[in-house]
Amino acid sequence: MVLVHGLGGSAINWLGVGPSLALRYRVLAPDLAGFGETPPVTGVTGLAAQQGLLDRFLRSIAGGPAIVVGNSMGGLVAMMEAAVEPGRVSHLVLAAPAQPTPRRGRVDLEVLAVFATYAMPWLGPWYMRRRAARLGPEGLVREMLRLCCVDPSRVAPDVRAAHVALAAARLARMPWATDAFLDATRSLLSALRRRRRFYSMVDRVAAPCLIIQGAGDRLVPLAASRELARRRPDWKLEVFDGIGHVPQLEAPGRFVETTERWLGGAA
Numbered sequence: 001m002v003l004v005h006g007l008g009g010s011a012i013n014w015l016g017v018g019p020s021l022a023l024r025y026r027v028l029a030p031d032l033a034g035f036g037e038t039p040p041v042t043g044v045t046g047l048a049a050q051q052g053l054l055d056r057f058l059r060s061i062a063g064g065p066a067i068v069v070g071n072s073m074g075g076l077v078a079m080m081e082a083a084v085e086p087g088r089v090s091h092l093v094l095a096a097p098a099q100p101t102p103r104r105g106r107v108d109l110e111v112l113a114v115f116a117t118y119a120m121p122w123l124g125p126w127y128m129r130r131r132a133a134r135l136g137p138e139g140l141v142r143e144m145l146r147l148c149c150v151d152p153s154r155v156a157p158d159v160r161a162a163h164v165a166l167a168a169a170r171l172a173r174m175p176w177a178t179d180a181f182l183d184a185t186r187s188l189l190s191a192l193r194r195r196r197r198f199y200s201m202v203d204r205v206a207a208p209c210l211i212i213q214g215a216g217d218r219l220v221p222l223a224a225s226r227e228l229a230r231r232r233p234d235w236k237l238e239v240f241d242g243i244g245h246v247p248q249l250e251a252p253g254r255f256v257e258t259t260e261r262w263l264g265g266a267a
Helices: 047-062 073-084 109-119 123-148 157-173 177-193 195-203 222-231 252-263
Strands: 002-004 066-071 089-095 209-214 236-240
Touching: 002 047, 002 073, 047 066, 047 073, 047 177, 066 073, 073 089, 073 177, 073 195, 089 252, 109 123, 109 177, 123 157, 123 177, 177 195, 195 222, 209 222, 209 252, 222 236, 236 252
Parallel strands: 002 066, 066 089, 089 209, 209 236
Antiparallel strands: none
C-alpha cells in the first residue's frame, strides 16, 4: 500500500493512519518532489513530474501492483498513474481527490482568494515569504489545519507536532520549498481547468476505487466527488459528515476502518 500526500504536504500527513494500516499491509509513504525531504532534482514539481516520481517509486520500491491511497493532489496523481500504468495500481483509495468543481458548485471564497494569490507570478512568492515570517512554524500549521479541518483539535498532538517540526525544517534548510509549492500549485490549477481532459483520464482508470470525502471540505466540495461518483458508478463514495479535507488526520480511526472494510481481502 502506497500513501500519496497532497499539495503542501508530506509523508507525515499519514502518521495518523499509517501504523494501523501497517498491521495488515506493507505500507510505504513517499515525499513527492519538492515536498517533505525530497528535493526537486529537476526543478520541476508539476503534476507530470509527480506522476513520474510515483511511477518510479511503484516500479522500484513497491515492486508490484499496489493499493495506492492519495489525498487531494495526491489523489489526482494516483488517478493519473492508474490511467497511464494500470498494471502498477491494483486498487485506488482517494481521499478528497483534487478534481474540477462542478459548474454550478459552490466555491469557498477564502480558498479561492488564497489560490488566486498563489497563481500570481510575483505575488505568490512574496505572499508565502511574508506569511511564513509572520506566522512561524506553529502558525503555519495552525492555519493549514484551520483551512483543512472542520475541527483541528481532532488531530492528534503528536501528529500536529510532527507537522510543526517539518514546517520549521522547511523554513530553516529547504530554500526550494516555496518555488516547488508554487510550481505544483500552478500545474494543479491548470489541470483542473481542463475538465474534458480530466474526465477522459478518469474514464481510463481500470482499478476499483473508493472515494472518501468529508462533507465539510472547503477545498474540494462534496458536490465534486458526487459528480465523480456519478460519472463512475462502479466507484464507491463514502461521505464523512463533519469532516474536512484531510480525513486521514481528522478521523483516522474511521478512515482506516472504511478503507479496510472496502478492500476486504485485498491484502
